[in-house]
Amino acid sequence: MSNPLRERAARVKASARRLITERxxxxxxxxxxxxxxxENRALNRRIAELTDVVGELLLPVADQDEAKVAEVLAAYRKSI
Incomplete structure (x- = not known):
């Protein structure tokens, strides 16, 4: 003869275990x-920094300002 109360308690216990596992x-x-x-935030920050460096390099390169290019590259190399 089965005990309905024990069966229900066993089902509740099993459900509680499943919920704990899921949690x-x-x-x-x-x-x-x-x-x-x-990690994604750090990568995005790094991309932004590189974009800034590229932007800083494009203007001096376009103006053929070798001294400014060297300065920007030196500052970038120090930062890494």
Missing amino acids: NDLENRVRVLEAEVQ
Whole structure:
């Protein structure tokens, strides 16, 4: 003879385990996504810096200002 109360308790316990597992999986996924967002921000910042350097180089190169080109390149090399 089965006990309906015990069966229900077992189902509730199994559901609680599944929910805890799902919560843990979601927390891990959020941690991974947050790390990826930080990495993406760092890459975007680096792209912006390189874009600035390219912009700073284009004008002096177009004006054939070798001294300014050397200055901009030296400042860039110091920053990396």
